[in-house]
Amino acid sequence: MSVPMVELKNVAKRFKDFVAAENINISVESGEFLTLLGPSGCGKTTTLRMIAGFEQPTEGEVWVNGQMVNHVEPYKRDVNTVFQSYALFPHMSVFNNIAYGLRMKKVPKSEIKERVEKILKLVQLEKFSSRKPHQLSGGQKQRVAIARALVNNPKVLLLDEPLGALDLKLRKQMQVELKHLQQELQITFVYVTHDQEEALTMSDRIIIMNDGMIEQIGSPTEIYERPKTRFIADFIGETNLFEGAVTRMDDQFVYVNCASQEIKVHREFTSDLSDQVSIAVRPEKMKILPAPDEELTAIRGILREKIYVGSVTKLIFEFPNGQHVTVNETEGHRGMSKIGDQLYIGWHPKDSVILRA
Amino acid sequence: MSRLTRLPSVAYAVFIYSFLYVPIAILVAYSFNDSKLNAVWKGFTFAWYAKLWTNTSILEAAKISLTVGFFSTVISTMLGTLVAVGMYRYRFRGKGMIDAMLYVPLVMSEIVMGIALLAFFSMIKVPLGMGTLLIAHITFSIPFVVVVINARLKGFDQSIEEASKDLGANEWQTFRLITFPLLGPAIAASAMLAFTISIDDVIVSFFVAGPDSTTLPLQIFSMVRHGVTPEINALSTLMLIVTLTFVVFAQKLQTRKR
Numbered sequence: 001m002s003v004p005m006v007e008l009k010n011v012a013k014r015f016k017d018f019v020a021a022e023n024i025n026i027s028v029e030s031g032e033f034l035t036l037l038g039p040s041g042c043g044k045t046t047t048l049r050m051i052a053g054f055e056q057p058t059e060g061e062v063w064v065n066g067q068m069v070n071h072v073e074p075y076k077r078d079v080n081t082v083f084q085s086y087a088l089f090p091h092m093s094v095f096n097n098i099a100y101g102l103r104m105k106k107v108p109k110s111e112i113k114e115r116v117e118k119i120l121k122l123v124q125l126e127k128f129s130s131r132k133p134h135q136l137s138g139g140q141k142q143r144v145a146i147a148r149a150l151v152n153n154p155k156v157l158l159l160d161e162p163l164g165a166l167d168l169k170l171r172k173q174m175q176v177e178l179k180h181l182q183q184e185l186q187i188t189f190v191y192v193t194h195d196q197e198e199a200l201t202m203s204d205r206i207i208i209m210n211d212g213m214i215e216q217i218g219s220p221t222e223i224y225e226r227p228k229t230r231f232i233a234d235f236i237g238e239t240n241l242f243e244g245a246v247t248r249m250d251d252q253f254v255y256v257n258c259a260s261q262e263i264k265v266h267r268e269f270t271s272d273l274s275d276q277v278s279i280a281v282r283p284e285k286m287k288i289l290p291a292p293d294e295e296l297t298a299i300r301g302i303l304r305e306k307i308y309v310g311s312v313t314k315l316i317f318e319f320p321n322g323q324h325v326t327v328n329e330t331e332g333h334r335g336m337s338k339i340g341d342q343l344y345i346g347w348h349p350k351d352s353v354i355l356r357a
Numbered sequence: 358m359s360r361l362t363r364l365p366s367v368a369y370a371v372f373i374y375s376f377l378y379v380p381i382a383i384l385v386a387y388s389f390n391d392s393k394l395n396a397v398w399k400g401f402t403f404a405w406y407a408k409l410w411t412n413t414s415i416l417e418a419a420k421i422s423l424t425v426g427f428f429s430t431v432i433s434t435m436l437g438t439l440v441a442v443g444m445y446r447y448r449f450r451g452k453g454m455i456d457a458m459l460y461v462p463l464v465m466s467e468i469v470m471g472i473a474l475l476a477f478f479s480m481i482k483v484p485l486g487m488g489t490l491l492i493a494h495i496t497f498s499i500p501f502v503v504v505v506i507n508a509r510l511k512g513f514d515q516s517i518e519e520a521s522k523d524l525g526a527n528e529w530q531t532f533r534l535i536t537f538p539l540l541g542p543a544i545a546a547s548a549m550l551a552f553t554i555s556i557d558d559v560i561v562s563f564f565v566a567g568p569d570s571t572t573l574p575l576q577i578f579s580m581v582r583h584g585v586t587p588e589i590n591a592l593s594t595l596m597l598i599v600t601l602t603f604v605v606f607a608q609k610l611q612t613r614k615r
Contacts (some may be wrong), residue, residue, distance in 0.1 A: 052519075052523060053522075054519055054522075073522070073527070074519070074522045074523050075522045075523070075524070075525045075526055079523075080523055081519070081520070081523045083516045083520055084516075085514050085516055087514055087517045087520035088517075088520075089517060089521070089535060090517075090539065091538050100521070100524050100526070100534075101524035101525050104524055104525035104530065105525055148520075148524070149523075149524075152524065152525070
């Protein structure tokens with residue numbers, strides 16, 4: 001196996017009486033798009049800053065491209081950063097902003113001109129090279145920040161919530177552009193965001209962080225469909241969680257008593273088997289059944305509310321134990337149920353996971 | 358606003374501005390008056406300005422004021438900038454207290470400061486003269502410099518310096534190419550402010566100046582004891598122009614678009 005592009009080994013960062021990150025073990029392959037995802041204060045930015053060299057780890061080792069860089073100054077590392085605030089140099093033109101890194105590396109003038117012009121074309125800002133940052137829109141500043149980092153041909157590009165300041169539409173557009181750029185240039189991206197949708201859209205792998213610890217590492221599909229903890233199930237997308245007690249298990253299934261019914265879940269989707277567990281099911285995996293079904297797990301509930309959110313209608317059901325669940329109304333069922341109806345809600349055992357309660 | 362309510366407010370504004378500027382206007386006007394008395398207007402002349410150039414004690418005082426002003430500006434600007442940048446960049450115990458103590462001289466009565474400095478100099482047995490004058494001026498200028506630089510640093514994104522290092526610039530290159538140019542206008546503005554208050558100072562200078570280090574304001578002060586002559590009007594007008602120029606430039610630099 002090739003040497004990882006970035007590797008963090010048992011890294012911890014503590015400030016006086018506050019643990020920012022603990023037990024961080026990450027290995028990023030060359031050309032990979034890796035996202036650190038988590039709520040604010042989870043340690044994702046601190047982790048990124050340790051790779052960039054702005055923070056020193058209290059414990060552990062940071063490796064970039066086969067070299068231990070714990071004591072290497074930021075300006076000597078083969079990484080470049082795109083900052084959340086863009087951090088453009090306000091007194092320099094777009095051209096000079098982008099040329100800054102190359103000038104520091106004493107690249108010949110003619111080559112600087114050539115490379116800056118090439119990257120300006122790549123981010124579609126050819127016409128703006130003489131503008132000052134304050135004459136640019138948010139999206140344009142964003143592109144300059146990316147161009148300024150990319151022009152140096154870094155081994156790794158670190159991005160700290162680079163799209164956080166843009167409005168929704170522009171953000172979606174930039175997500176696609178960034179992903180294309182990364183695939184085209186084959187540069188390793190380490191991307192920090194708190195936006196789960198952004199992470200799912202762009203990443204090859206996602207690392208979920210919470211309270212300074214890594215909760216799960218996996219592909220977007222794994223993270224979404226097989227969350228390992230309650231926190232992740234709750235944080236990524238919408239999810240229905242029911243609590244229950246494990247009653248028995250066989251070769252294939254685990255049986256959980258919940259809302260005075262037995263729910264079965266595939267054994268392989270079980271990350272914890274204490275007595276009290278939570279079962280997580282995504283709303284879009286649930287459907288309304290005309291009658292109980294052999295194949296599916298089904299629970300009878302009362303329709304309490306219908307919420308129209310544009311792309312779908314969300315149906316809120318109440319189970320006999322008082323628990324509420326959200327089900328996305330399917331095409332075939334549209335408009336057929338009304339509030340107060342007693343209906344069966346079912347899902348396939350493979351679409352649910354068991355988590356620690 | 359109706360015309361009826363506008364009239365009093367206009368009158369009020371006129372009153373306030375008259376109060377502020379009429380005395381100054383009179384002073385300037387009489388500096389061109391072809392009469393030894395400040396009471397009657399006899400005609401226009403530059404004679405008083407010409408006469409200033411032949412008054413050796415005034416010229417000497419001007420030289421001292423400019424010298425002290427120049428050196429206290431340079432030194433206090435350097436020290437104050439370092440203090441402000443240090444306060445901005447580092448966190449340490451008791452920072453709030455130390456930060457607050459910087460600004461006390463801004464509000465402290467000047468006479469207290471003058472006496473304190475005088476007592477201090479006589480305690481450590483330093484003879485009064487240019488040296489003590491310079492030290493005193495540096496002392497009261499530093500807080501002004503810190504305030505101006507601080508205001509600029511408040512709106513300064515720390516990741517700009519990080520971005521510079523990220524792109525391969527070391528500490529010194531980052532300071533020279535990024536931090537200094539961005540702070541430049543604030544540094545210049547604070548220097549102008551420091552120069553203005555040094556040139557204008559009377560009270561502190563009165564206590565710490567020696568017999569051979571009379572500044573221009575002190576010279577004017579002693580001349581006034583024998584009555585306000587048109588010569589003093591002329592000198593005051595010149596000082597007014599110098600001060601105003603510097604303050605206007607300092608303001609321009611501080612509010613300049615980034």
